[in-house]
Amino acid sequence: MERLSGLDASFLYLESSAQLMHVCGIILLDPSTIPGGYSFADMKAVLEARVATIPNFRRKLKEVPLEIDHPLWVDDEDFDIDRHVHRLGVPAPGGEEELREVCGHLAGIPLDRSRPLWEMWVIEGLKSGQIAVFTKMHHASVDGVSGANLISYLCSLEPNAPLLDLAPKGETPPPPPGDWELFGRGLVNNLAKPVKFFRLLPATTSLVTKTVGRARSGTAMAAPLTAPRTSFNGNIGGRRTVGYADISLDTIKEIRHHVEGATVNDVVLAISGGALRRYLADRGELPESSLLASVPVSVHQTSTKARGTNKVSSLFAKLGTDIEDPVERLHQLAEDNAHAKDHHNAISADTLQDWAEFAAPRTFGLAVRAVAKLRLAEKGPVIHNLVISNVPGPPVPLYFVGARIEGFYPLGPIFHGAGLNVTVMSNNGRMHVGLLGDRDAMPDIQDLADDFPKELEALRAAVLG
Template structure:
């Protein structure tokens, strides 16, 4: 038997009636000849011959009695592909906006806890004879940064589908017995005092920064009091108080109680233009992508008469996983806190400030309260953690710190992919939103020679996501114009050697 990690369990506990944490990919398939498109049975047959390559997609949850401990993964005796792989059809004319509306509805539906935590939908009826495949997976199974890579196992790099030997994965988990689960739970409870003491000792020096990061009245005073408490009660701790922590997130129209309704939009940017900006100005692709997101958020705030005089606070997911960990789905997802200088009017200086923030983020990350708070939450009994996760205090134990939004960028396949011989023309990330992480998430992934961007938001907080996608193209044109005069950017910063992607 294989028990879920603390982080995976927290992803499960974070879900509420208005928040689902699954992530996904929308793969748009190129036009096909009449009658030559992909059928749902084709997709099921393809998956049936490949799913053994991705063991976690066969796993389902087995809960511990009374919720005393973290649940276990067990292999499904029968995988109902008729349930997991379904098809939907758009009514005419089948535009990208209609496709995005369909994905919005599918993304809003939670995954069933009684089955393996993934679903796949074949979408028919797009203009130009196109089709689409939308696949969503729970991060407890596969983290968002590698979901596309794992699902690419079900696709091919040539139009001719490859033959895959059918061999069961080495990682197979049998159902855990009740006595065995209760015995493990008793052992974990016995270790609870030591785990809480260790986690508290690591967390204490960071109480001032953590308290000030809370978006509640009196947070500054709480931080000052926590600082005094830290100096008096934790002098023996070897850790130093956190310095250079990101500012508390300001109030924005897209930070508020999220509903279960979603709105999704997507677009593609020429990767060559992004690379040209990176090369000419001496930054990284992450710098450029984050600067583009900063620009569109600035314009969105201006359009809504809500431009603040401070930067936004964003979180950028990073995953640290080894091949051995991937086989057991034992990943460790962390979030880099970064500042988005939407209060900077000059596009070149905005890019420079984004670079500075991303450069400093790794240093802040090593001592960031977010990771320590998550570890502290992991030490709590699951029953208590599940109760807290459904209260306003859930921000203290969830894997996402209080931020304005999440921005992600991942390198995807450089070569074209094919599904049953049909070329995939775009791979657009479909992420998640919540009260804690903000009502909008911008995710980008390179694919071939373009950068595919998916934006998902709470429909009530950000109803105009298509305006944001249009502004991405304008933002890229703005940065491209800066490359015509490199001196425009360089006088107030030292020479910088271009970094690899």
Template sequence: MTTRLTPQDTAFYRLESSSNPIHIGSLAIVRNTESGKPVLDYDRLVDVVEARLSLVPRYRHKVCEIPFALGRPVWVEDSAFDITFHVRHSALLSPGTDEQLHELVARLASRPLDPTRPLWEMYLIEGLSDERSAIFTKTHSALVDGDTALEIGHVILDSGASQRRTADDAWVAPHEPSEVELLAGALTHLATQPREAFEVVRDARAVTMMGAASKAVESVVSAVRAATTSTPDSPLNVKTSRDRCLDIVRTELDDYRKIRTKFDCSINDVILAVVTGALRNWLLSRGEALTESTTVRAVVPISVYVEGMDGDQPEPTSEVSSFLIDLPVGEPNPVMRLSHIAHAAEANCKHRRGVRARTLMHLAGFAPASLHAMSVRAASTFAGHTFNLVITNAPGPQLPMYICGARMLETYPVAPLLRNQAASIGITSYDGRVFYGLNADRDAMADIGVLAASVHESMEEMLGACV
């Protein structure tokens, strides 16, 4: 059975390049011993993932292009699907440090997924100190839409140490369509969709006409954009390399609640204010000249979930929202920074742009990875030259979750870098804490550790203003 990629899925699939892999990453740290014995091993993880693939059937599908580019690509079940190709085993030299883990995850995040196979990978990483293990998952953004397809991390987690039972998966390797069959199916589809057929012909004609002039046109467009954009200049916008670096931050949810109560704002406002203070300190550490009017423009998705960060499950909704917000990094007063952000967020919520996500009406348990994937998709609706940074913020449950009986201690999103974006900031709340995943280009932001340390400095500054 084949399913045609949606226009947005297709855009994400074709957006990827060797220096810009567009996959959503998720890093979970688990306590992997109970009564001195290991709880989670590779074979057990493979069994659980395989048993639950029926809940995310697209994870057995790969992308096939239509011959002669006659229409959008299609999802096709992989007849040679091999679970051990996708679920992999790695280890640090015990006792591995957090820094060594971050270096390994950064290298894994730097590698594009194999386009000839289903677009996801999962790694069990053993050898961490303090009897811990890690699971790093990366899934192409074209695969997770929050509507017909969720991120696999949503289905392998349980709310208790005992694994929930799922229905037996009777999957049988299907017949894969040949190129002739794909072409015939595309022609039949175009015959019933004249508008799409016109677009295929138009695009093909445009490619032919552009020819060698395409580079010149691209240069002109870039020059016009540079001359007309009002996006603040920032070291956050550079041509990216193929390599990434990663750092993480752990903070306490109660600290955000304290600040929210003091200044009568939302948890989301407080998080953005903390990030703004951290960006300010990082820019100053680089010797950047800041004035009171200096800003960093961010795309902030998931605004409709701000109350979910307060420790309860998010209220059901039918859309994921994104808006542009100018973070006042030039403002030295933390209270004024928070005030600016709260007013801007309130104004934007009245005119937000939404991306439909009907399945969110039925999400239960732990789904931040799916929400982060949707955040990136929502952010992509803005032209790349109109913002400096993407900040994704997805709430999680405030009760412990388990993977194969191993308690999850921490979870960090690893959001991709969009084109000419030197960094992305992903934030997830879980079990009384708020976790930051800072993914950055290794060449442009080798000082990502300074930004991570600045998050703590900014939080202390905000808490100091509460006294």
């Protein structure tokens, strides 16, 4: 039993029928490595045995009366694996296009909040002979790092080896508190909020002053609300579309070593900027100014908060879509991102989590409905164009319930005003790029995915010759 942090709960409050706040992933598996061969029944049985030992897979929400405080995680006493692990076949001919169509449809279906907030769909019938597993976890229960860790609990280093013993030991959870007790706790927490608010003000005021100083000296991160408008920067609907691609991590590292001051993340952002430039130029939509990305930053290592799953901050980065030369774009990004990191590091790792404690479900819900109904995302300035995340993955091959992982494409959520999410994850020498977008705004999202390997090759040729 655990109270959600304000940041975790905010992903519940921000959710609507169009703005879905779950994190998805497409895992491509080679079933030939499974000892004894693949069967759905066996895979589900192994998953059932494993999730029984991992509390995060078995917890569900319990609301506080009158919603005066954030919900709690409690154990689902009626947990049933059949409500979470499903099986379906991809339509003929079973190619990548059909798989993406199925996964886009699944990404647009909200999770049932009366049960633990995760699902897995085992997808068969691919002409490649692979098995795909489509995963879905609510952002209230995972962020990029913790989500990857949860999946790793289901993996091993060899096909017939025991699963990684990384999960906390399961214990019999206590019964959840009654409604009156929760209501009383909520009242106490609300009474303490004014004190917490005034404690945060001095540090926040100082932060604003320092940010203004950095902006004047040209050493601040890129500012929100300065992004140009594109076709995917408006209100989003409930339908989703997905795309994915693979690029070489070794090539990215080689490029980084040849460009002074550049990091792997700088190269990833430069490739993203180049791919977006190609995509928009092909459609006659390329803005004169650079696209602006919101880049989540994990603070798991620096946060002082013991409670909460989402431990992230964010910085803003211009992607250099207004720069044609890929090497010049990378140099500019490396310089800008160095300033952005210094600026970000000067901000307390707990700032976002501290302020998120004041999130209120009714206020957030009304705000989301107002933005959608009044179409405010299409009228005001664009806060940022898209979200780009870089999630570190395993440097060695992993086996999911005995099946070798050949691709793991993460798919983050999209928002009103920013209908595109790009998430990359390293895995055994490869970078798997996952794209999720609003289906109405980006029906051809795979075209953008296909531009990533093209842009990597262009950058490699320009840097290495």
